[in-house]
Amino acid sequence: MELLRLAAFEKRAPDPAALLAAIPFCRHMGISAEVADGELTLLMPYAPMLIGNPVLPALHGGAIGAFLETAAIAEVIWELGGAQLPKPIDITIDYLRSGRAVDSRARARIAKRGRRVVNVHAELWQEDAGKPVASLRGHFLLASL
Numbered sequence: 528m529e530l531l532r533l534a535a536f537e538k539r540a541p542d543p544a545a546l547l548a549a550i551p552f553c554r555h556m557g558i559s560a561e562v563a564d565g566e567l568t569l570l571m572p573y574a575p576m577l578i579g580n581p582v583l584p585a586l587h588g589g590a591i592g593a594f595l596e597t598a599a600i601a602e603v604i605w606e607l608g609g610a611q612l613p614k615p616i617d618i619t620i621d622y623l624r625s626g627r628a629v630d631s632r633a634r635a636r637i638a639k640r641g642r643r644v645v646n647v648h649a650e651l652w653q654e655d656a657g658k659p660v661a662s663l664r665g666h667f668l669l670a671s672l
Contacts, residue, residue: 530542530545530546530549532609539608540605540606540608540609541604541605541608541609543560543561543562543567543601543605544559544560544561546560546601546604547560547569547601552593552597553597556571556574556577556593556594557571557572557574558570558571558594558597559572560601562605566634567601567602567605567634567635568632568633568634569597569598569601569632569633569634570630570631570632571590571594571631571632572630573628573629573630577590577628578628580625583625583627584628585625585626585627585628586625586626586627586631586660588620588622590626591620591622591626591631591651591661592618592620592661592663594631594633594651595620595633595635595649595650595651595661595662595663596615596618596663597633598633598634598635598649598651598663599613599618599635599649599663599667600615600667601635602634602635602636602637602647602649603637603645603647603667606637607669610671611669611670611671612670612671613645613647613667613668613669614667614668614670615665615666615667615668616644616666616667617665617666618663618664618665618666619663619664619665620661620662620663621661621662621663621664622660622661623659623660623661624658624660625660626651626653626660626661627653629653629654630653631651631652631653631660632651632652632653632656633649633650633651633652634649634650634656635647635648635649635650635663636648636649643668643669644666644667644668644669645666645667646664646665646666647663647664647665647666647667648663648664649662649663649665650662650663
């Protein structure tokens, strides 16, 4: 929270890499962030603990969903400069194809922002951004720090 307060005080976007590194869940999952051409992209490297179906092998749906939710929240924090913390109201995840045992990336965008609620869309892909593995649509309540 201190990272967010400092960024809001300095009227700048928080450093996504430092923010994710401060979250124990993101450290456990190995999630990292990169900003290129003004877009925030999250990376979740493959790890055997992420497998849900060892026969295929395919990523666990919970790992995919959690990664997409993290991408959506990180995008809102980054776009709004850390001034408000998004809290999930509802989230819908569409699983489009099996997530293979390779690194995954996710990117989110704010579809609509109101005074108190923001609508976010996110996609997870592996090797080809044009072939998403899953997508998220969610509404988040914007809470002051």
